[in-house]
Amino acid sequence: MNFKCAGRDQFQPRSGGGQAGAGVHAEHSTDPIPLRRPQTSVGTIMIRFVGLLLAATVVLVLIWNR
Known part of the structure; x- marks a missing residue:
C-alpha cells in the first residue's frame, strides 16, 4: 500500500499546479443504461x-479427392 499522507483517512491531492476537477465528469446523461442483447437460442x-460442420466436411472431401 502507498501511505503518502499518514494520519489522514483518505489521500487528498494538493490544490494548485493542475487543473481543478480534471478527470471528473460534470455532465450527467439521462439516457438509460443499454441492456444486454438477448441470448441466442439453442x-x-x-x-x-x-452448417459449419457441413462446410468443413465438403472442404475436407474436396481436398481428399484431389
Missing part, C-alpha cells in the same frame, strides 16, 4: 453448428 446455435 436452435440458432445448432443451425450454425450443422
Whole structure:
C-alpha cells in the first residue's frame, strides 16, 4: 500500500499546479443504461453448428479427392 499522507483517512491531492476537477465528469446523461442483447437460442446455435460442420466436411472431401 502507498501511505503518502499518514494520519489522514483518505489521500487528498494538493490544490494548485493542475487543473481543478480534471478527470471528473460534470455532465450527467439521462439516457438509460443499454441492456444486454438477448441470448441466442439453442436452435440458432445448432443451425450454425450443422452448417459449419457441413462446410468443413465438403472442404475436407474436396481436398481428399484431389
